[in-house]
Every structure is written in structure tokens, then in C-alpha cells.
Amino acid sequence: MTTILNGKNLRDIILADLKIRVEKFMAPPELAVILVGENPASLIYVNNKKKTAEKLGIVSHVIKFPQNVSESNLIKTIKILNEKKSTTAILVQLPLPEHIDKFKVIDAIAPEKDVDGLTPYNSGKLFSGEKPFVYPCTPRGILHLLEKYHIEIEGKNVVVIGRSNLVGKPVAQMMMNKNATVTMCHSHSKNLAEITKNADILISAVGKKIITENMVKENCVVVDVGIFKDENGKTTGDVDFENVSKKAGFISPVPGGVGPMTIASLMLNTVDLYEIQHNINIFK
Numbered sequence: 001m002t003t004i005l006n007g008k009n010l011r012d013i014i015l016a017d018l019k020i021r022v023e024k025f026m027a028p029p030e031l032a033v034i035l036v037g038e039n040p041a042s043l044i045y046v047n048n049k050k051k052t053a054e055k056l057g058i059v060s061h062v063i064k065f066p067q068n069v070s071e072s073n074l075i076k077t078i079k080i081l082n083e084k085k086s087t088t089a090i091l092v093q094l095p096l097p098e099h100i101d102k103f104k105v106i107d108a109i110a111p112e113k114d115v116d117g118l119t120p121y122n123s124g125k126l127f128s129g130e131k132p133f134v135y136p137c138t139p140r141g142i143l144h145l146l147e148k149y150h151i152e153i154e155g156k157n158v159v160v161i162g163r164s165n166l167v168g169k170p171v172a173q174m175m176m177n178k179n180a181t182v183t184m185c186h187s188h189s190k191n192l193a194e195i196t197k198n199a200d201i202l203i204s205a206v207g208k209k210i211i212t213e214n215m216v217k218e219n220c221v222v223v224d225v226g227i228f229k230d231e232n233g234k235t236t237g238d239v240d241f242e243n244v245s246k247k248a249g250f251i252s253p254v255p256g257g258v259g260p261m262t263i264a265s266l267m268l269n270t271v272d273l274y275e276i277q278h279n280i281n282i283f284k
């Protein structure tokens with residue numbers, strides 16, 4: 001029997017718990033989201049983040065800039081937010097326009113307010129096996145989901161497809177830190193099916209329909225991070241869910257799998273950063 005990794009249920013549990021945590025704070029956490037341009041997917045994501053934050057009593061400001069904003073303007077804004085005591089978390093929605101060096105912009109975020117865990121400080125901590133202030137949201141959500149379903153990571157063959165800074169690289173490192181044997185694949189990888197067939201846990205973060213039934217091992221765990229619209233406008237993921245789900249032991253659906261976990265992790269990170277900044281329960 002195949003088990004569906006239900007991200008919606010777990011998200012609801014996490015958010016209910018967070019609401020109680022936030023109620024105890026003297027002042028609300030404040031999440032500043034920087035949004036550049038009118039990328040339709042980014043507009044939807046940012047709106048979702050704001051709505052979810054507000055349901056928990058987290059103040060959320062979306063700071064919008066036109067597509068042609070300068071890099072120095074963005075950096076100047078981040079520096080102001082770094083200094084502003086009431087702002088406890090900063091997120092720069094990606095992607096940024098091509099004329100902007102995203103690394104310079106991300107590097108400007110104070111590490112203790114870096115809610116995506118993407119600054120060199122936080123990613124450096126992660127990659128050296130130390131504890132960052134927070135872990136990137138989607139990888140944190142994936143590990144949380146696996147933990148909820150009691151899926152062991154130690155000693156497992158984990159195959160990650162996609163090497164982005166947001167998902168592929170950090171999730172691979174987090175799996176390695178938990179003693180998995182990790183193989184990274186990407187757009188130049190050859191004989192992908194030969195590699196994926198060896199996976200006990202397969203994590204696909206590509207954004208194209210690429211994972212078919214013949215690429216997975218019987219009873220493996222399949223985590224689908226991809227989310228896009230198919231030719232009929234239907235929201236779908238990287239995995240041929242109908243056929244792969246007949247073979248996998250566990251599989252995350254799209255929608256309803258990793259997506260809700262990313263939002264839940266962003267809220268967890270926002271609350272964790274607030275607690276770190278206010279010296280609340282940091283040793284729990």
C-alpha cells in the first residue's frame with residue numbers, strides 16, 4: 001500500500017501550534033517581504049505568505065519594487081530593515097530580474113533576520129555541519145514531512161534532482177548531515193534512470209514532468225518539489241503521480257505535499273528567528 005505524504009495536514013498542525021507560540025509574545029514577529037516586478041507565480045506565493053502570516057498574528061509587510069529597480073536601492077532597503085528593531089524576518093522573493101546580482105542582495109540581509117537561510121553565514125553553517133539560525137524553508141519542510149511519517153534517513157540512498165540554492169543543494173546537505181548517502185543529479189546528468197532506480201528516497205526539484213514509473217524502485221519514497229501548470233492549466237509536479245504512486249511506498253502529491261510544508265516552514269523560521277532575537281527558549 002502506498003502512503004500519501006500529506007503536507008496540508010501537517011501544515012495545519014504546525015500552524016495551530018505556532019499560533020499559540022505567537023500569542024505569548026510581547027510584540028508580534030514582523031516579516032518583511034521584498035517583491036520585485038510582477039512575476040505571476042511570485043505574486044501568488046507572496047500573497048499566500050502574507051495571508052498565512054497574518055492568520056498567526058505575524059505582521060507581514062510586502063515591499064514592492066518595479067522591475068527596473070536598482071540593486072543599490074534594494075540593498076539600501078535591506079539595510080534599513082536590518083536596523084529596524086520591529087522587523088524580525090526578511091525575505092527577498094526570488095527570482096530577481098537579471099540586472100540585479102541576487103547574491104549581493106541576499107548577502108545584505110542580517111543573518112539573524114535571514115528567514116530563508118540563504119545568506120553566506122547561514123548556508124556556510126549548514127554546509128560545515130554547524131547549526132544555522134534557520135534552514136531554507138523547502139528543505140526544512142521536506143525533512144519535517146519525512147520525520148512525521150517516520151521515514152529513516154540514516155544510511156539511505158538519497159537521490160536529489162536539481163541543484164538550486166533554494167532546494168537541491170541545501171536538502172542534499174541536510175540529508176548528508178543525517179548520514180544519508182546522497183547523489184546529486186541535474187540537467188547535465190547522464191543515464192538519470194539508472195541513478196534514480198537506486199534511490200531509497202528520491203527528491204525531484206526540476207519543474208518539468210520527468211519522473212516516470214520505470215525510474216523508481218519498488219517501495220521507495222518519492223518527494224515531488226516541482227510545481228507548475230500543465231498544458232491544460234492544471235497544477236502538477238515533476239512526477240507522473242498516477243503511475244509512480246502504484247510503485248512507491250510513500251509519495252508526496254502536487255498540490256498538497258511539499259508546497260504547504262514550505263509555507264509552514266517559513267512561518268516556523270519566522271517564529272524561531274523572533275525567539276532567537278528575544279532570547280526566548282533558544283535551548284529547547
Ligand code: GUN
Pocket residue numbers: 045091092093094095116137138166262
Ligand atoms: N521563490 C520560490 N520559492 C522561494 C522561497 O522559498 N524563498 C524565496 N525567497 N523565493 C522563492
